[in-house]
Amino acid sequence: MTPAGLQLDENGRLRHFLTIEGLSQALLTRILDTAESFVGVGERAVKKVPLLRGKTIVNLFFEASTRTRTTFELAAKRLSADLLTINVGSSATSKGESLLDTLRNLEAMNCDMFVVRHATSGATHFMARHVAPHVSVVNAGDGRHSHPTQAMLDMFTIRRFKGDFPRLRVAIVGDILHSRVARSQIHALTTLGVPEVRVVAPKTLLPAEVEGLGVHVHHDLAAGLRDVDVVIMLRLQHERMQSGLLPSEHEYFHCYGLTRERLRVASPDVIVMHPGPLNRGVEIDSEVADGTQSVILRQVTYGIAVRMAVMSMTLGSHASEGGGA
Amino acid sequence: MRFTVRGGRVIDPGNGVDRVTDLHLADGRVAAIGPAPEGFEADRVLEAAGRVVCPGLVDLRAYLREPGQEHKGTIASESRAAVAGGITTLCCPPDTDPVVDTPAVAELIHQRSAAAGMARVEVLGAMTKRLEGRRLAEMAALGEAGCVGISNAVRPVESTEVMRHAMEYAATFGLTVFLHAEDPWMGRDRHAHEGAVASRLGIAGIPETAETIALSRDLLLVEQTGVLAHFCHLSTARGVALVAEAQARGLPVTADVAAHHLHLTEIDTADFNPNCHLTPPLRAQRDLEGLRRGVADGVVNAIASDHQPHDADAKLNPFSDTEPGASGLETLLPLTLRLVDDGVLDLRTALAALTCHPAGILGIRAGTLMPEAPADICIYDPDVWWTLEAERMVSRGHNSPFLGWELKGRVTHTLCGGRIVFERDDA
Numbered sequence: 001m002t003p004a005g006l007q008l009d010e011n012g013r014l015r016h017f018l019t020i021e022g023l024s025q026a027l028l029t030r031i032l033d034t035a036e037s038f039v040g041v042g043e044r045a046v047k048k049v050p051l052l053r054g055k056t057i058v059n060l061f062f063e064a065s066t067r068t069r070t071t072f073e074l075a076a077k078r079l080s081a082d083l084l085t086i087n088v089g090s091s092a093t094s095k096g097e098s099l100l101d102t103l104r105n106l107e108a109m110n111c112d113m114f115v116v117r118h119a120t121s122g123a124t125h126f127m128a129r130h131v132a133p134h135v136s137v138v139n140a141g142d143g144r145h146s147h148p149t150q151a152m153l154d155m156f157t158i159r160r161f162k163g164d165f166p167r168l169r170v171a172i173v174g175d176i177l178h179s180r181v182a183r184s185q186i187h188a189l190t191t192l193g194v195p196e197v198r199v200v201a202p203k204t205l206l207p208a209e210v211e212g213l214g215v216h217v218h219h220d221l222a223a224g225l226r227d228v229d230v231v232i233m234l235r236l237q238h239e240r241m242q243s244g245l246l247p248s249e250h251e252y253f254h255c256y257g258l259t260r261e262r263l264r265v266a267s268p269d270v271i272v273m274h275p276g277p278l279n280r281g282v283e284i285d286s287e288v289a290d291g292t293q294s295v296i297l298r299q300v301t302y303g304i305a306v307r308m309a310v311m312s313m314t315l316g317s318h319a320s321e322g323g324g325a
Numbered sequence: 326m327r328f329t330v331r332g333g334r335v336i337d338p339g340n341g342v343d344r345v346t347d348l349h350l351a352d353g354r355v356a357a358i359g360p361a362p363e364g365f366e367a368d369r370v371l372e373a374a375g376r377v378v379c380p381g382l383v384d385l386r387a388y389l390r391e392p393g394q395e396h397k398g399t400i401a402s403e404s405r406a407a408v409a410g411g412i413t414t415l416c417c418p419p420d421t422d423p424v425v426d427t428p429a430v431a432e433l434i435h436q437r438s439a440a441a442g443m444a445r446v447e448v449l450g451a452m453t454k455r456l457e458g459r460r461l462a463e464m465a466a467l468g469e470a471g472c473v474g475i476s477n478a479v480r481p482v483e484s485t486e487v488m489r490h491a492m493e494y495a496a497t498f499g500l501t502v503f504l505h506a507e508d509p510w511m512g513r514d515r516h517a518h519e520g521a522v523a524s525r526l527g528i529a530g531i532p533e534t535a536e537t538i539a540l541s542r543d544l545l546l547v548e549q550t551g552v553l554a555h556f557c558h559l560s561t562a563r564g565v566a567l568v569a570e571a572q573a574r575g576l577p578v579t580a581d582v583a584a585h586h587l588h589l590t591e592i593d594t595a596d597f598n599p600n601c602h603l604t605p606p607l608r609a610q611r612d613l614e615g616l617r618r619g620v621a622d623g624v625v626n627a628i629a630s631d632h633q634p635h636d637a638d639a640k641l642n643p644f645s646d647t648e649p650g651a652s653g654l655e656t657l658l659p660l661t662l663r664l665v666d667d668g669v670l671d672l673r674t675a676l677a678a679l680t681c682h683p684a685g686i687l688g689i690r691a692g693t694l695m696p697e698a699p700a701d702i703c704i705y706d707p708d709v710w711w712t713l714e715a716e717r718m719v720s721r722g723h724n725s726p727f728l729g730w731e732l733k734g735r736v737t738h739t740l741c742g743g744r745i746v747f748e749r750d751d752a
Contacts (some may be wrong), residue, residue: 021525098638098641098642099642099643099646100641100642118643120642120643120644120645120646121526121527121528121597121644121645122526122528122597122643122644122645123643123646125596125643126597126642126643126644130641142527142643143527143528143643143645144527144528144529145526145527145528146527180527183525183527207523207524207530208519208520208521208523208524208530208532209520209521209524210524212521212525213524213525
């Protein structure tokens with residue numbers, strides 16, 4: 001079964017949330033609309049709704065994360081779910097416990113949802129295949145494959161600031177090769193009808209046959225940014241220099257770093273996004289990151305509402321069909 | 326025991342035989358095709374009307390997992406699976422644990438396979454000590470211990486100089502080298518073909534050039550050293566073209582392809598199916614077509630199972646964290662016959678790629694129905710359809726990418742050295 005097929009139930013509702021690929025525009029729009037209804041919750045004095053009261057959610061992080069983990073935690077709490085966060089790190093593997101055993105043990109504690117981050121592409125797909133029928137899996141990032149809630153919060157941010165997807169030009173700049181965020185963003189943008197999605201990177205940071213994902217490839221930053229409405233900068237990991245993909249951070253900033261000067265070729269009301277954490281002076285200049293065109297902190301705020309939407313829609317599909325089971 | 330196999334379609338591709346007739350076996354050897362020899366009286370008659378009778382299949386590469394990984398399979402369990410698939414000779418690579426870099430390990434494998442009494446097991450000796458790619462293994466001693474060739478299995482010989490000397494030394498003793506063409510720097514820690522599917526799935530890809538660069542290096546060294554060389558499991562169309570060019574220049578080079586590479590592509594990995602995690606990886610459609618053409622043209626001489634049985638746990642992980650390889654002994658024949666149905670090969674070429682050609686590459690007397698040849702026989706029903714089901718597989722490894730496939734052509738009897746080593750109950 002394809003990853004896309006695995007995540008929908010027989011009525012086409014979300015059973016797991018693993019990847020954007022294969023989901024319909026209608027479903028993505030419904031996630032955004034649902035998130036819209038949750039934005040107000042975080043602004044109230046009592047920041048809670050009782051939608052997932054009595055449900056148990058486990059945050060299972062095999063890889064370090066601060067932003068994603070905490071926003072998932074807040075989202076779960078604001079939905080009134082019981083929450084457990086486990087930072088598995090690499091310790092479980094060194095103890096010799098297999099991923100499936102970890103899963104089975106937690107399942108035995110009668111959890112309803114796993115929010116999973118794992119270093120291997122396809123790990124959440126694997127877990128979704130093997131969990132008990134009443135358990136949902138939400139992907140919080142698997143290897144280089146997919147990070148669908150990040151992509152949806154980015155779409156939410158774009159819709160809030162730019163409105164209509166079919167009128168936009170979007171550029172994603174940086175390490176596309178290693179980025180699960182970029183892959184999910186590309187699927188989300190093309191599904192929502194953005195007519196021109198560009199990727200801008202040196203050839204060493206682009207996956208093979210990337211055009212097959214429906215993007216235009218640019219190696220020159222100025223050409224890639226010309227007339228775009230949205231710029232998404234990606235984080236550059238230090239490991240890329242060690243593995244011989246780039247000579248230095250200095251040269252990367254020289255060629256691909258986003259500065260106010262370089263942003264001038266973009267549309268005058270361009271917005272600048274970044275999934276975080278930032279490498280100031282490597283992929284983005286502080287002047288831009290903190291400037292008026294930056295919506296980076298709004299992305300974080302909206303992340304909570306979007307994750308509330310995904311969690312409630314995913315668990316909701318069981319609640320309505322499973323009854324008291 | 327004397328057998329008459331009566332009324333089957335006897336196909337001996339190496340000798341140009343293809344007719345409905347009888348085959349007579351006596352004292353573990355082929356006695357005659359056609360009329361029985363003077364005074365021949367069969368102890369048992371095997372009725373083969375409607376069936377194909379051909380030499381027992383010769384499989385150039387099958388991991389039996391013994392010694393070292395008996396939880397995945399043993400010489401006894403896997404050679405039993407082999408004969409259920411019509412295979413009477415198989416050749417195992419040297420990366421056992423311990424590796425086959427001393428005659429003792431080769432002898433152990435020969436003894437265990439003789440004790441199992443199923444298929445014949447040939448052994449490749451290590452090219453370098455512990456397969457580390459640094460110092461030469463004692464190839465002469467391994468040859469004397471009965472190893473049919475020399476190989477570093479799927480481990481790299483990074484140093485071009487070590488590879489050159491290994492080839493020179495093997496050539497000194499007339500040993501064939503069996504080579505796995507994969508550039509170590511572009512193949513290490515990577516798990517799928519570098520292309521559209523791996524890019525989509527976010528799996529680090531092995532480029533086509535990982536194969537063609539290693540192949541080019543090794544072909545030039547073959548030319549320099551004059552060693553007999555066989556390239557294992559080609560996976561790319563351009564790799565086939567390089568071998569074809571070398572053969573055209575007169576180099577003593579042969580090649581095989583794994584049966585699964587003739588039927589599956591990168592698309593089959595699109596759902597992270599761990600049974601499609603293979604070495605070399607499943608590649609693009611154009612590669613599949615190039616490989617098929619290579620077999621049809623005779624550039625790729627043999628089709629192998631590349632049998633790699635695994636315990637269930639080895640495949641119970643996310644794709645890249647699983648161990649590569651597929652259990653292939655029981656699907657080798659039907660997957661090859663499928664190429665005949667698909668119009669890729671004629672039946673004689675298909676069976677040659679499973680019998681006389683691999684036997685020739687190994688330099689052994691097998692894969693033929695010549696009088697006095699060992700009575701290694703495969704009898705199969707070419708018209709029966711069956712479904713590959715994990716729980717009905719004979720191999721201890723149920724890790725086949727073809728589970729659930731409808732396959733045509735099924736072995737009914739296998740004889741090895743004139744003994745019935747497999748007989749299908751419901752046949």
